[in-house]
Amino acid sequence: MIDIDEWTITSAALKAQGGTANTRLKTVMDSLVRHLHEFAREVQLTEAEWAHGIDFLTRAGKITDDKRQEFILLSDVLGLSSLVTAQCNRRPTGCTEATVFGPFYVANAPKYDNGDDIANGASGEPCFVAGTIRGIDGEPIANAEIDVWQSDDEGNYDVQRPELAQAQGRGRLSSLEDGRYGFRSIVAVPYPIPHDGPVGQLLEKLGRHPWRPAHLHFMIRAPGYETLITHVFRSGGTYLDSDAVFGVRSSLIADWKRHEAGLAPDGTCMEEPFYTLDYDFVLNKAAKDYTLLPPSR
Amino acid sequence: MIDIDEWTITSAALKAQGGTANTRLKTVMDSLVRHLHEFAREVQLTEAEWAHGIDFLTRAGKITDDKRQEFILLSDVLGLSSLVTAQCNRRPTGCTEATVFGPFYVANAPKYDNGDDIANGASGEPCFVAGTIRGIDGEPIANAEIDVWQSDDEGNYDVQRPELAQAQGRGRLSSLEDGRYGFRSIVAVPYPIPHDGPVGQLLEKLGRHPWRPAHLHFMIRAPGYETLITHVFRSGGTYLDSDAVFGVRSSLIADWKRHEAGLAPDGTCMEEPFYTLDYDFVLNKAAKDYTLLPPSR
Numbered sequence: 001m002i003d004i005d006e007w008t009i010t011s012a013a014l015k016a017q018g019g020t021a022n023t024r025l026k027t028v029m030d031s032l033v034r035h036l037h038e039f040a041r042e043v044q045l046t047e048a049e050w051a052h053g054i055d056f057l058t059r060a061g062k063i064t065d066d067k068r069q070e071f072i073l074l075s076d077v078l079g080l081s082s083l084v085t086a087q088c089n090r091r092p093t094g095c096t097e098a099t100v101f102g103p104f105y106v107a108n109a110p111k112y113d114n115g116d117d118i119a120n121g122a123s124g125e126p127c128f129v130a131g132t133i134r135g136i137d138g139e140p141i142a143n144a145e146i147d148v149w150q151s152d153d154e155g156n157y158d159v160q161r162p163e164l165a166q167a168q169g170r171g172r173l174s175s176l177e178d179g180r181y182g183f184r185s186i187v188a189v190p191y192p193i194p195h196d197g198p199v200g201q202l203l204e205k206l207g208r209h210p211w212r213p214a215h216l217h218f219m220i221r222a223p224g225y226e227t228l229i230t231h232v233f234r235s236g237g238t239y240l241d242s243d244a245v246f247g248v249r250s251s252l253i254a255d256w257k258r259h260e261a262g263l264a265p266d267g268t269c270m271e272e273p274f275y276t277l278d279y280d281f282v283l284n285k286a287a288k289d290y291t292l293l294p295p296s297r
Numbered sequence: 298m299i300d301i302d303e304w305t306i307t308s309a310a311l312k313a314q315g316g317t318a319n320t321r322l323k324t325v326m327d328s329l330v331r332h333l334h335e336f337a338r339e340v341q342l343t344e345a346e347w348a349h350g351i352d353f354l355t356r357a358g359k360i361t362d363d364k365r366q367e368f369i370l371l372s373d374v375l376g377l378s379s380l381v382t383a384q385c386n387r388r389p390t391g392c393t394e395a396t397v398f399g400p401f402y403v404a405n406a407p408k409y410d411n412g413d414d415i416a417n418g419a420s421g422e423p424c425f426v427a428g429t430i431r432g433i434d435g436e437p438i439a440n441a442e443i444d445v446w447q448s449d450d451e452g453n454y455d456v457q458r459p460e461l462a463q464a465q466g467r468g469r470l471s472s473l474e475d476g477r478y479g480f481r482s483i484v485a486v487p488y489p490i491p492h493d494g495p496v497g498q499l500l501e502k503l504g505r506h507p508w509r510p511a512h513l514h515f516m517i518r519a520p521g522y523e524t525l526i527t528h529v530f531r532s533g534g535t536y537l538d539s540d541a542v543f544g545v546r547s548s549l550i551a552d553w554k555r556h557e558a559g560l561a562p563d564g565t566c567m568e569e570p571f572y573t574l575d576y577d578f579v580l581n582k583a584a585k586d587y588t589l590l591p592p593s594r
Contacts (some may be wrong), residue, residue, distance in 0.1 A: 001538050004376075006383035012543055013376035019504030029503060031340045033375055041329045046518040050372070057368040060357015070356040075347070078330055079301075079310035083337050084347045086303040094491045205325060207316030212459045213349050241298050246309055247301045 034284040037194060056198050059128045067159040069103035074201045076100055077208070078243035090269050091226070091284045092228045095136055099230050099247040102217060103150060103194075104157040109170045115266050118171035124153035124186025127256065127275040132179045134282050140179025141283060146218040146221035147172050148183065150215075155191025175222075184266065187256060187275050189241050203244070213239040213248060218281070225239040225283040232279050307334045356494050358493040364456040366400035370496045373397055373542035374505070388523070388581045392433055396527050396544040399514060400490075401446060401454040406467045412563050414481040415468035421450035421483025422551025424553065424572040425562045429476045430517060431579050438580060441519035443470050445480070447512075452488025472519075482562065484553060484572050485511040487536050500541070510536040510545060515578070522580040529576050551576050 001012050014034050020026050028126045038047070060070040075081045081100040089098035112118055119126075129148075133141045149170035151157050158168040175181045192210035196205060203210050214234035233240060233253045240248055256275045264270045298309050310330050313498045317323050336342070338399045348570040371379040372378045378397040400516035409415055416423075430441045444468035448454050472478045489507040492500060500507050518524045530537060537545055553572045558565035 001540065001543060002547050002582070004379055004383070004543050004546075006380050009376045009380045010381065010541060014538075016505055016543075017503040020502060021504070022502060025502055028340050028342070028346065031336050035336040035339075036375060036377055036378055039328050039332040042332075043325050045325070046382050046385060047381060049325065050378070054366070054368050056352065057354070057358070058361055058366070061361050061368070062352070064355055064358050066423065069355070071351050071358070073352065078333060079306045080333055080337060081347070083303050083334055084344060085307045086301070086306065087338065087341060088344045190526045205317060205322055206317060207318070208312040208313055218360050241315075242298065246298065246301050246306060246313075248545060249301075250299050275525055 006041060010034060013037070022044050054164050056202070059198045067162070068194065068197075070194075070197050070199055072101070073104040073193055073197075074202075076193070076247075077133065077199055077203060078295060085229075089226075092136055095280055095284045096230060096281045097229055097249045098228060099244055099249055099252060101159060101229050102245070102247075104151075104169060105147070105217070105219065106159060106167070108130055109147060109149065109172050110167050110213040112171040112173055112183060113287065114173055114176060114180070114182050115184070116171070116173075118148060118169065118173075119152075119184070119186045120165070120166060120168045120171075122152040122186055124169035124189070125273070125275060126264075127185050127187045127277060129181070129185060129216070129277045129279070130180070130182035130265065131278055131280040133175045133181060133278065134179055135225060136282060136284055140175075140177075141222045141225065142175055142177045142179060144175040144179075144181075144220050144225075145172060146175060146282075147217075147219040147221075148185070149217045150185065150188050151191050153186060153189050159192065165178070182265070184264075185216075187233055188216050189239070190214050190237060194242055208244065209239075209242070210244050211239045212243055212245060213237045215247075216277075220281055220283065222283060224286050226286050228283055230281075231287060232277065301411075303338060304338070307331060310334070315321075344532045353499070356495045364459070365491065365494075367496055369398070369400040370490055371499075373399065373490070373544075374496055374500060376543050379543040382526075383413070389433055391579055392550050392581045393525055393527060393578045394465045394546045395525060396546055396549060397542055398526050399449075399542070399544075400413075401443070401456060402514070402516065403446070403456060403464070403467060406444060406469050407464050409468040409470050409472060409480060411470055411477070411479050412481070413468070413470075415445060415466065415470075416449075416481065416483045417463060417468075418466045419449040419455070419465035419483055420593050421486070422572060423561075424482050424560070424568065424574060425479070426482060426513070426574045426576070427477070427479035427562065428575055430472045430478060430520060431577065432475055433579060433581055437472075438476075438519045439471040439472055439474045439476060439516050439523065441476075441478075441522075442469060443472060444516040444518075445482070447482065448488050450483060450486050454484055457491065464502075469589045471581075479543060479563070481561075482513075485513050485531055486535060487511050490541055502533065504542065506536075507526050507541050508533045508536045508539055512544075513574075517578055517580065519580060521583050523583050525578060525580055527578075529574065557587055 064070045133144045195210040214237045215231040397449045430438045492507040511534045512528040
């Protein structure tokens with residue numbers, strides 16, 4: 001391992017990690033080292049560019065905290081999240097498609113009963129969301145844990161508003177005996193991903209916009225079924241064909257129907273126009289671990 | 298860009314960044330995206346492994362501050378730093394070889410006169426270092442700025458000791474009219490790179506040790522010459538053939554000569570044994586920018 005040059009470094013680095021008994025770790029790290037080195041040789045990465053890369057990661061680390069996750073954003077805008085989601089969620093036809101997790105999930109969101117208003121004060125036009133959770137064979141799934149999270153009508157999630165003391169636009173529900181679920185919230189709108197940090201600067205330099213089309217996030221977990229992490233996108237909206245994080249799947253696009261003031265699905269007499277969204281989810285039988293642990297912050 | 302799958306995501310991501318006018322950025326980012334995606338497909342990266350990667354980067358970001366640089370450590374142990382250094386410093390025979398920069402450089406180190414003791418209180422056996430800075434044609438280089446930095450005899454750099462108020466074991470000198478330089482310091486010893494963070498955990502899981510052979514760091518800058526960033530390694534020491542950061546080059550290995558108590562090269566009467574190191578540096582004529590800016594922290 002003396003007198004390594006730009007070519008022999010790769011075999012030296014692979015040899016150095018040859019001693020681990022963890023064969024999966026070795027497989028992953030060997031591929032990572034080979035591709036990292038091939039990238040650096042292919043573009044003849046300069047020392048100044050290397051330093052810029054270190055600086056980028058350092059700034060991403062600095063801006064990341066329990067409310068902001070710049071590394072997930074980076075993975076999202078580079079298409080890595082979309083790729084991993086796709087290759088890890090090949091499901092039979094008929095199952096609801098998965099899409100990217102995103103950086104705004106918060107574990108242990110407030111629990112609500114079906115019919116409650118999860119907006120909890122977040123601004124936006126009222127919207128009533130309802131549907132059924134079923135298994136691939138059509139069976140209704142009772143007691144599925146439904147995590148839902150979304151932005152307000154300014155495009156901000158609650159975690160992006162430091163002045164907020166309580167969760168807004170996010171919550172957990174359980175499906176009923178017949179698999180039905182339903183809640184009140186607000187209409188989803190397009191929003192830019194946080195672009196005041198290094199990832200935003202990268203997008204700008206690449207000539208890319210930071211916008212995402214309007215959507216609701218869902219994570220649905222039930223014993224015996226694969227956990228489903230997905231969005232429902234609003235049809236007819238902007239950015240559906242240029243989502244900054246490559247998350248749109250046509251099967252996940254649905255209509256938000258507009259209604260004039262009057263009787264809402266939950267019996268409320270609405271004094272303003274409101275929307276309804278009906279969306280059913282179909283889960284695959286579990287073939288892997290029930291719980292996907294989200295990354296720590 | 299709707300209905301992307303694990304294969305079409307790569308062309309979608311490349312297309313998205315097709316709009317930038319910065320052709321070099323596009324070249325670098327296109328290669329990065331291709332290799333990142335190929336890596337994830339090749340190993341069939343799972344969502345749990347992806348989450349582990351996000352968590353690793355997040356923890357690396359958290360531990361990085363103005364004294365600790367985990368991202369440089371990561372680049373170093375994966376061999377990327379050694380690769381980039383090698384391909385960016387191809388120099389004519391006779392020039393001093395470059396090696397990795399490492400995470401312990403600090404800009405604006407204290408200025409010293411030739412002959413001063415840069416240890417400044419750091420513990421270790423005394424050592425007198427001297428030599429000449431020359432150009433490739435043999436000409437002595439006057440007023441070259443010489444940055445030197447090293448660990449103490451416990452293997453710690455000053456920035457790793459939070460109780461220290463002043464720089465120790467680092468300083469800046471200028472070469473004399475005849476190109477000579479010289480300073481007093483302490484003997485370099487092997488030390489482990491900081492391994493109480495995510496990079497250390499990775500090394501352990503990979504079955505790798507974190508040790509580096511004994512060395513002194515130098516950065517030498519002079520107008521009209523390429524900046525040289527290198528180490529001088531101590532011959533006969535341990536870890537020369539298994540440096541955790543792949544930095545050793547045989548041309549950079551030199552003898553630290555031991556002397557019994559008596560007259561030192563600077564005329565001091567030493568009451569304890571001491572060492573001398575003589576090392577000459579040869580700089581290449583500048584063909585690129587004079588100043589390499591180190592990454593920010």
